Amino acid sequence: MLLRVEDLHKRYGKDEVLKGVSFSLEKGETKVIIGPSGTGKSTLLRCINRLTEPDRGKIWLEDVEITSPRVNIHRIRAQIGFVFQDFNLFTHLTALDNVRLGLMRVKGLSKQEATARAMQELARVGLADKAKAYPAELSGGQQQRVSIARALAMDPKLILFDEPTSALDPELIGEVLAVMEDLAKSGMTMLVVTHEMGFARTVADEIIFMEKGVIVEQGPPEQLFRNPKHPRTAEFLRRITDLYGGER
Amino acid sequence: MNLAFSWDWLPRLSQGLLLTLELTAISMALGAVFGVLLAVLRVYGRGPLYPLYLLASAYVHFFRGTPLLVQVMAIYYGLPTLGIRFTPFISGLLALTLNTAAYQAEYFRGAIQSVRAGQMQAALALGLTRLQAIRYVILPQALRLVIPPWSNELIYMVKGSAVVYLIGVLELMGQAKNIAARTFRHFEVYVVVAMFYLALILVFTLILRWVEKRTRIPGLGVPGRA
Numbered sequence: 001m002l003l004r005v006e007d008l009h010k011r012y013g014k015d016e017v018l019k020g021v022s023f024s025l026e027k028g029e030t031k032v033i034i035g036p037s038g039t040g041k042s043t044l045l046r047c048i049n050r051l052t053e054p055d056r057g058k059i060w061l062e063d064v065e066i067t068s069p070r071v072n073i074h075r076i077r078a079q080i081g082f083v084f085q086d087f088n089l090f091t092h093l094t095a096l097d098n099v100r101l102g103l104m105r106v107k108g109l110s111k112q113e114a115t116a117r118a119m120q121e122l123a124r125v126g127l128a129d130k131a132k133a134y135p136a137e138l139s140g141g142q143q144q145r146v147s148i149a150r151a152l153a154m155d156p157k158l159i160l161f162d163e164p165t166s167a168l169d170p171e172l173i174g175e176v177l178a179v180m181e182d183l184a185k186s187g188m189t190m191l192v193v194t195h196e197m198g199f200a201r202t203v204a205d206e207i208i209f210m211e212k213g214v215i216v217e218q219g220p221p222e223q224l225f226r227n228p229k230h231p232r233t234a235e236f237l238r239r240i241t242d243l244y245g246g247e248r
Numbered sequence: 249m250n251l252a253f254s255w256d257w258l259p260r261l262s263q264g265l266l267l268t269l270e271l272t273a274i275s276m277a278l279g280a281v282f283g284v285l286l287a288v289l290r291v292y293g294r295g296p297l298y299p300l301y302l303l304a305s306a307y308v309h310f311f312r313g314t315p316l317l318v319q320v321m322a323i324y325y326g327l328p329t330l331g332i333r334f335t336p337f338i339s340g341l342l343a344l345t346l347n348t349a350a351y352q353a354e355y356f357r358g359a360i361q362s363v364r365a366g367q368m369q370a371a372l373a374l375g376l377t378r379l380q381a382i383r384y385v386i387l388p389q390a391l392r393l394v395i396p397p398w399s400n401e402l403i404y405m406v407k408g409s410a411v412v413y414l415i416g417v418l419e420l421m422g423q424a425k426n427i428a429a430r431t432f433r434h435f436e437v438y439v440v441v442a443m444f445y446l447a448l449i450l451v452f453t454l455i456l457r458w459v460e461k462r463t464r465i466p467g468l469g470v471p472g473r474a
Contacts, residue, residue, distance in 0.1 A: 051369055078375025088370035092388045092465050102374035105384060136467030147370075154374065 001060075002027045002189050003048070003158055008057035010043050017043045018054070019213035025158065030190040032200040032221075035210035036236060041193040042085075044210070045160045048191070049080045061157065078106045081151030081159035086167045087143040089135040095122060095146045096131040099153050107154065121149040125179050141172030145179055152183075159183070161192040197240055201225060209233045257427050257437065264423030265444055267337075271409040271419055275344035276352075276402055282345070283352030288382060290353065291360050304353070311350035317411050319343045324415040340412030340419075348405055355401060359394040360386060392463050399456040403449050420444055 003025040010018040017040040025031055033041050046052035048059060050066065050073050059067045066076045089098050099118035103109045109117065122128045125145035135143050144164055151159050161180065165173040177199050184190055184203045194200060200207055201221045208218040209230070217230045228234040286304045293301025311319065324339040334342065363386050371381035413422035424441040428434045 049373060051373060074375050074377050076375075077373055080373075082370075082373035084366060084370060084373075086366060088364075088366035090367060090370065090385050090389075091468065092392065101371075101384060102376070105380055106375040134466045134468075136465065150374070 001025070002029075002062060003191070004058075004060040005044075005048065006058045006060075008044065008047055008059070009055045010040070010047060010052065011055055017213055018047070018057075020057070021210075021213070021215055022057075023208060023215060023218065025189060025191060027157075027189055028187045029205045030184040030188075030192065030203055031206045031208055032204040033191065033193045033208045033210055034195070034197075034200060034236070034240070035216075039211050040213045041210055042162050045082070045162050045191065045193060048160060049077050049082055051082070074106070078102070078154055079157045081154060081156035083144070083147055083151055083159060083161045083164050085163040087135070087140070087147045089143050089147055089150070091135050094132050094134055095127060095138070095149075098135070098146055099150045102150065102154050117153055118149070121153045122146070124152065125149045126175075139172060140168045141175045144168065144176045148176075148179055148183075158189045158191065161190065161194065163193050163195070165194065165196060195240060195243075197237075209236065211236070254431070254433075254436075257440070260423045260427060261420065261440065261444060264418060264420035264441075265448065267417065267419040268406065268409055268421075268445075269448065271337075271341055271344060271412065271417075272402070272406050275341055275348055275409070276405055278345045279348035279352050280398075282349035284356050284387070286349060286353035287356035287360055290357050292378065292382065308350045308353050311347050312354070316343065316347050316408060317414070319347055320411055320415060336412070336416045339415055340409075340417045344405065344409055344412070347408075348401060351401055351404075352398065355394050355397040356390065358397070359390040362393055363389045392460075392465065395456060395460045395463075399453065402452055402456070406449050406452065407445060 001024050005024065006022050008018050008021040009016070021040070021044055023031075033044070035041055043052055047054040054067065057067070058065055061076060061079065064071060064076070066073070089095075090101065093101065096115070096118055099121055100111075100114040103114035103117055104111065107114075119128060119131060122131055125148055127142060127145055127149065130138060130142060130146070133142075135146070138146065148159075148164075164180070165176050168176065173196070177196060180190070180192070180199070181203050192199075192204070204221050206218060207221050207224045209216045209224065209228075209232075211232055217224065217228060217233045219229075224233065225237060228237060286308060289297065289300050289304040290308070293304065320340060320343040323334070323343045324336065327334070327339075367385050367389065368378075368381055371385040372378070376384065409419060410421035413419060413425060416422070418426070420441055424437050428437040431437070
């Protein structure tokens with residue numbers, strides 16, 4: 001098992017965002033988390049690399065308990081890629097330098113090694129020709145692909161995607177989803193929060209439906225889309241399909 | 249009244265100008281280093297660093313809340329009673345540095361806080377430590393944002409450095425005072441000195457404008473802001 005989350009709780013003031021979430025992820029698996037906004041999906045992802053500290057519960061990455069206070073969280077985060085909704089590329093650095101920063105400062109690669117590795121990842125997301133461009137000179141879709149390259153370059157065991165296409169213009173969503181689909185096929189382990197039902201249906205090994213801080217239902221896409229066990233799942237899927245369309 | 253400028257003043261005024269330049273440049277540079285440190289502590293000083301946050305905050309409030317002139321006098325006339333004695337130049341430089349550090353700290357704090365929160369998040373998510381994130385991600389952006397307010401502080405300090413003539417430092421104002429006292433040509437002397445200050449500030453303004461242009465991030469209207 002690559003990732004195991006057990007009974008995760010998180011509260012902001014009076015608002016209990018996560019009310020005991022448990023699930024696991026096998027190596028090479030892609031799981032998609034869906035659910036209404038404000039149900040703790042993003043908080044869950046942020047707890048997994050401890051950008052947000054959970055109040056209670058345990059998380060293991062392989063056999064390391066990363067919620068333990070003794071763990072070196074920086075070393076753990078370097079093994080978990082994170083792709084943000086609004087990209088968060090470093091605005092003062094070129095695409096190449098965005099990808100190189102972690103390689104040089106976290107992994108300790110020489111500039112030459114880091115450059116070679118970064119160019120390889122930029123090529124993988126189809127942006128080798130944009131290496132010298134600054135984020136503000138790139139489209140949203142290009143920025144998100146660079147941010148995926150930045151995560152990939154670190155050789156992560158797992159990549160977390162937090163609504164990676166929600167901030168994009170509709171015509172730019174496809175290029176990002178295509179990169180993600182390739183990644184899933186190449187055997188990368190991925191946990192994706194998204195409203196893209198087409199992607200969820202075709203790429204996910206399993207779908208997790210979350211609502212109000214708990215996992216309501218999880219299972220393979222066919223089962224969830226065809227025979228949801230829980231009425232809330234059916235209701236949500238119907239509404240989201242109306243809104244975003246079922247297939248892409 | 250004879251409004252002629254006397255070329256005899258030039259060597260002394262040049263010496264004064266040089267000293268003003270030294271006082272300003274050194275205090276601004278040291279104040280920037282100290283100011284960045286204070287600002288970082290004021291923004292990120294939580295948890296075990298909380299005592300340092302309090303110390304930095306107290307420092308900033310104290311030096312912004314008391315007159316520069318009082319600080320100059322306290323250091324030059326006050327410290328010797330504690331057995332600490334500096335030359336007028338060092339006393340003046342110290343007071344200017346401590347003072348501008350407090351002001352610069354506030355400019356740096358504002359700039360750091362206007363770097364978007366996601367930048368720190370992304371840096372941490374890569375595995376950088378907080379200190380590395382500040383060093384490689386936050387400060388490079390904040391330093392670009394700080395240029396306009398910082399140039400105000402520089403202009404203020406060029407002029408503000410004149411107070412140290414009161415403890416006998418013969419910078420531009422001190423030299424002018426001496427020449428005026430000897431020649432009784434107050435008007436001409438001070439007009440000339442005003443021109444010297446103006447020229448100095450013009451040069452600094454042009455340099456900073458160039459720096460701002462050079463460090464502008466391609467594709468962004470306002471440097472550092474998406």
